[in-house]
Amino acid sequence: MSEAPTLHGLPFPAGLLYAPAHNLWLREEPDGSVTLGLCAYGCALYGEIFAFTAKRAGLHIDAGRSFGVVEFAKAASSARSPLAGELVEGNPRVLQQPALINRDCYGAGWLVRIRPDDWPAARGDFVSGAEALEAFAEQMRLDNFDPEAPGVQALRWKT
Structure with a gap:
């Protein structure tokens, strides 16, 4: 298996879709739902995550609205959905x-599954491959992300 493409030492596996403005990855599931998780860059920004609380299953989430809360080092942040749909779990x-x-943001550490209102229309809003790396490079620039900052160094993934 080939290694995931990286940006500043952070992996962005091929085969996933990304929502750079939300720091999330998305994966289409066979049952029509979409799994969402925090990407490596999001993990680097948050640092050590102490808790994640999802909203209740069955709730309709509008695009741009919160699907849960991520708690990290003396702060908390709403995790906002890049697509509209029903929160499955x-x-x-x-x-x-x-x-x-x-530890495993692209695997066992996924956050929620959503059944999108209109996946064929929403899917085009997300990027993958080289386009995802370019979009994250721009997001990092906008965020004034310093890959050499001591806190970030400690969070670098080994690829």
Whole structure:
């Protein structure tokens, strides 16, 4: 298996879609739902995550609205959905083990599953491959992200 493309040492696996403005990855599931998770860049920005609480299953989430709360180093932030749909489930494992988000953000540390209102229309809003790397490079520039900052160095993924 080939290594994931990286940007400043942070991996962005191929085969996923990305919402750079939300620091999320998306994966289409066979049942029509879409799994969302915090990407490596989001994890680097937040640092160690202490808790994630998803909103209740069955709730309709509008694009740009919160699907849950991420708690990290003396702060909390709303995790905002890049697409509209029904919240199918929050990841029960991250409720018990929030460190999974930092340790395995693209696997066991996923956040929620949403059944999109109109996936064919929404899908075009997301990027993958080289386009995703370019979009994250621009997002990092806008965020004044310093990949050499001591806190970021500690969070670098080994690829």
